[in-house]
Amino acid sequence: MEFTERELWAVIHGLVLGTLFLLAFAGGLAGLYSLNARFMTPEGIAERTPRLLIGTWGMAIIAWLTVITGTFIVYPWYRAAPPEGTDLADPSVLGDFPRYLLLASDSTAEWHRFGMEWKEHVAWMAPFLATAVAFAVLYYGVNLYRRGDVRRAVLVFFTLAFAAAGVAGLFGAFITKAAPVA
Amino acid sequence: MQETQTKPNGPVAAVFVAAGIGSLVLGLFVVLNEVSPDINNFLKFDANWGIGKGVGPLSGKALLGTGAFLLSWLGLHLGLRGKEVNMTTWLAFALLLVLGGFALTFPPIFEYIVHLFPAAE
Numbered sequence: 001m002e003f004t005e006r007e008l009w010a011v012i013h014g015l016v017l018g019t020l021f022l023l024a025f026a027g028g029l030a031g032l033y034s035l036n037a038r039f040m041t042p043e044g045i046a047e048r049t050p051r052l053l054i055g056t057w058g059m060a061i062i063a064w065l066t067v068i069t070g071t072f073i074v075y076p077w078y079r080a081a082p083p084e085g086t087d088l089a090d091p092s093v094l095g096d097f098p099r100y101l102l103l104a105s106d107s108t109a110e111w112h113r114f115g116m117e118w119k120e121h122v123a124w125m126a127p128f129l130a131t132a133v134a135f136a137v138l139y140y141g142v143n144l145y146r147r148g149d150v151r152r153a154v155l156v157f158f159t160l161a162f163a164a165a166g167v168a169g170l171f172g173a174f175i176t177k178a179a180p181v182a
Numbered sequence: 183m184q185e186t187q188t189k190p191n192g193p194v195a196a197v198f199v200a201a202g203i204g205s206l207v208l209g210l211f212v213v214l215n216e217v218s219p220d221i222n223n224f225l226k227f228d229a230n231w232g233i234g235k236g237v238g239p240l241s242g243k244a245l246l247g248t249g250a251f252l253l254s255w256l257g258l259h260l261g262l263r264g265k266e267v268n269m270t271t272w273l274a275f276a277l278l279l280v281l282g283g284f285a286l287t288f289p290p291i292f293e294y295i296v297h298l299f300p301a302a303e
Contacts, residue, residue, distance in 0.1 A: 071244055076236030114289050121212050121287035124244050128201040128251045129280065136194045143188040149269035150194050156273065157198060160280060 006077050010181050013074050017066040018169050024062060025162045028055035028133075032155055035145045049142045053134075056158075060134040063127035063165060070172075075120065077181045098179035111178050115171040123168035129161035192262030195272035197255055202279025204251025209286025211243040216296040 003011065031052040035045065082088070082097045094101040102112040136154045137144060144151055214221045225242030228234040234241045285291050 067244070071240055072234040072237060075240065076234070079238060080236060117289045118287060120240055121208060121243065122284065124208055124247055125201075125205045125280070125283055125287075128204040128247070131251075132197040132201040135197045139194055140188060146188050147191065149273075150191055153194070153198055153269055153273045153276075156277065157201065157280075164284070 004182060006074075006181050009069065009073050010176065013066060013069045014169070014172050014176065017062050017069070018165075018172075021059060021062045021066065021165055021169075024055050024059035025158070025165075028052065028059055029155075029158060029162075031055055032137075032151065032158060035151060037145050040145070045145050046142050049144075052137055052144075053141075056130070056134040056137045059161070060127060060130040063130045063161065066165070067123050067127055070123065070168075071120070074181055078116070095182075098175070098181055101179045102175070108178050111171075111175050115175055119168045119171040119175070122164050126161050126165040126168070129157050129164065133158045133161060190264055190266040191269055192265035192267050193259050195267045195269060195276075196258035196262045198276040199272060199279065200251050200255035200258055202276040202283070203254040204247050205283025206279045206286070207250035207283075208243055208247030209283040209292075211246055212287050213292045213295050215239045215243060216292065217299045 031048055034040065035048065035052065037045070040048070077098075079099045080097055082094060082100055086093055086100075088094070088100055089104055091101055091104045094104055099112055099116070102108045102116075133154050136150055136157075140147055140150060144154070211221075211225060215225050216222075222239055224230070225239035225246075227241035227245055228237040230242075233245065286295075
């Protein structure tokens with residue numbers, strides 16, 4: 001029972017960081033939604049704020065780590081080109097070249113043309129949006145509950161960050177199933 | 183009038199709009215990469231600048247989007263610090279930028295735009 005280096009990085013990128021991102025999102029969303037003076041006492045808000053900070057900054061840092069490892073470590077393995085003379089229509093010789101393996105068959109080509117093309121780009125929006133959210137939480141701290149306008153904006157951006165990461169994660173799982181980086 | 187008994191909201195509006203700018207710049211380079219071979223070559227920061235290896239044009243798109251986010255955040259932060267702004271208006275503007283970025287990275291949309299430039303096909 002062992003991992004290759006490529007499998008290990010694919011697991012770190014997709015499974016470990018992806019799971020942590022989901023956890024941070026769930027905790028952060030619950031914290032942000034309930035950060036309302038109608039629901040909580042001032043003591044409760046003060047007690048919850050550090051966790052909210054950890055959750056939102058955790059999500060932002062994880063988002064950055066995920067796109068950096070994905071783009072600069074795992075993605076080059078995905079897009080590596082086979083040696084010249086390789087039959088690009090023969091899936092049996094393309095196992096080490098996931099992009100070309102997907103493109104070799106009409107039944108899998110859309111995983112690259114649609115799935116990977118969208119995933120590799122939209123994923124980079126997640127850290128921008130998550131960082132904006134984390135900064136807003138840091139900036140207002142315990143006073144965030146007093147700023148309904150900012151809290152609403154934070155909730156919208158937090159959800160968009162999750163949507164961007166969700167698209168990337170979902171297609172990443174499907175593409176890995178169809179043509180693993182190994 | 184917004185709640186003003188707390189710190190002014192300008193810096194928060196700044197970071198939201200900056201995230202939108204970063205997203206839109208990323209989306210624009212996704213399209214430009216497909217339209218122009220020169221831009222495609224320029225975006226290969228791995229080959230041109232040694233940033234990563236084997237990443238291709240995604241290296242440039244990602245780093246330019248990130249640069250746009252960080253630089254616009256700095257500029258907008260300096261411009262909006264200490265100011266109270268209408269968060270609804272700024273949020274709407276930021277959302278337009280983000281949704282523009284989302285749209286330009288969506289393959290059916292960026293492929294449609296690319297098809298408007300026959301020389302790129």
